[in-house]
Amino acid sequence: MAIRHFLDLWQLEASELRAILDDAHAMKAVRRGWPKGRVDDGAPLDGHVLAMIFEKSSTRTRTSFDVGIRQLGGSSIVMNSGDMQLGRGESIGDTARVLSRYVDLVMIRANDHGDVEDFAESAGVPVINGLTDRSHPCQIMADLMTLEEHGVDLRGARLAWVGDGNNVCSSFIHASAKFGFTLAVGTPERYAPEEDDVELAREMQGRIELYDTAEDAVAGADVVIADTFVSMGDTDADERLDLLEPFAVTEELMDLAQPGAKFLHCLPAHRGEEVDSEVIDGPSSLVFDEAENRLHAQKAIMRWCLDK
Ligand code: CP
Ligand code: NVA
Numbered sequence: 001m002a003i004r005h006f007l008d009l010w011q012l013e014a015s016e017l018r019a020i021l022d023d024a025h026a027m028k029a030v031r032r033g034w035p036k037g038r039v040d041d042g043a044p045l046d047g048h049v050l051a052m053i054f055e056k057s058s059t060r061t062r063t064s065f066d067v068g069i070r071q072l073g074g075s076s077i078v079m080n081s082g083d084m085q086l087g088r089g090e091s092i093g094d095t096a097r098v099l100s101r102y103v104d105l106v107m108i109r110a111n112d113h114g115d116v117e118d119f120a121e122s123a124g125v126p127v128i129n130g131l132t133d134r135s136h137p138c139q140i141m142a143d144l145m146t147l148e149e150h151g152v153d154l155r156g157a158r159l160a161w162v163g164d165g166n167n168v169c170s171s172f173i174h175a176s177a178k179f180g181f182t183l184a185v186g187t188p189e190r191y192a193p194e195e196d197d198v199e200l201a202r203e204m205q206g207r208i209e210l211y212d213t214a215e216d217a218v219a220g221a222d223v224v225i226a227d228t229f230v231s232m233g234d235t236d237a238d239e240r241l242d243l244l245e246p247f248a249v250t251e252e253l254m255d256l257a258q259p260g261a262k263f264l265h266c267l268p269a270h271r272g273e274e275v276d277s278e279v280i281d282g283p284s285s286l287v288f289d290e291a292e293n294r295l296h297a298q299k300a301i302m303r304w305c306l307d308k
Helices: 014-031 060-071 092-102 113-122 137-149 167-179 195-203 214-218 237-247 287-306
Strands: 049-054 075-080 105-109 127-129 158-162 182-186 207-211 223-226 262-265
Touching: 014 137, 014 167, 014 287, 049 060, 049 092, 060 075, 060 105, 060 287, 092 105, 092 113, 105 113, 105 287, 113 127, 127 137, 127 287, 137 167, 137 262, 137 287, 158 167, 158 214, 167 182, 167 195, 167 207, 182 214, 195 207, 207 214, 262 287
Parallel strands: 049 075, 049 105, 105 127, 158 182, 158 223, 182 207, 223 262
Antiparallel strands: none
16 A cells, blocks of 8 residues: 555545544544543554654644654654754655654654655655645644534635635645635735645635635635744745735624634734734634644544554
C-alpha cells in the first residue's frame, strides 16, 4: 500500500476525509470526563513513535499532537529544526530517510511548503503537514469538526473567510469541494488567495466566491472565519495592517451574517486587529472548542496515516 501522507486536503478522497472526521467525533465522545493522559481503549497506536519538527513557533499544534499520540498509546519526540543538523545544511532527503529508521510517523511545520513535499518524497513513513506557508490542513479538520458539533450541516453551508487569503484560507478552499460547502472569501486584492488553489477547488466542483470587501463575503453566511493579518514569516506587517483593517470582524460585520452565525479563528488571535473582543469572546465564538478539537482531529489523522 502507498504511504499515507497527510499533506493537503485536496489530495485525499472526500470519503477518507469524512471517515477521519467521524473517527474524531467518536474518539472525543468516548473520552468525555477522562483525565487527559489516559490511553484510549485498545491503545490504537501502541508502540508507535511520532517525531515533530518545528521550523516555526507553535502552541496548539505541538501540544495537541503530543498529547494526542500519548492518548493513542504511542510516544513523541519534538525537535526544533534549528537544533537539528537540518539547520546546519543536512539535506531534507537525508533527514527524512534517517528519521524514517527511528520513528513511525513525522509531523512537520515548515516555512516552505515544498520542503514538506520533499521530505515526504524521501520518507519511508507517513508525513503530516503541521502548517506551511501554503496550507494548514490539520486546522481545517478541527474547524469542520467543531462546526458539525455545533449543528452546522457542512453540505450546503455558507462559510465566509475575511482578511488575508493565507495558508489557512487555502486549506478551507481545498476543503470546500470535499465537504460540499460554499466558501465566500473577502480580501483586499493584494492579499487574495492563491489562484492555483481557487482553480483547483473549482475543478473539483468547489464553490468558491471571491469578494473585495468583508461585507460582501459575510452577507448571509452561516459561519465567519478570521485569522491573523500577519502570519509567521510575513515581512510586510505595516502594509498588511493598513490594507487589512477594513476586514476586521466586528459585531456590526457579524450582524450581516445569518442570525446565530458562528465565529471561528484558528488562534493565536490579536484582539482589536483582525477581530474585536466582543466577537471572539462573545456567544457566536467557537474558538476554544476549535482549539480543543485539534487534539481529536489530529488523533484521527494519525490513525488514518497508519491505517490503525
Ligand atoms: N492554530 C495553530 O496552528 O496554532 P499553533 O501555531 O499554536 O500551533
Ligand atoms: N496564518 C497563521 C496561522 C497560525 C496558526 C500563520 O501562518 O502564522
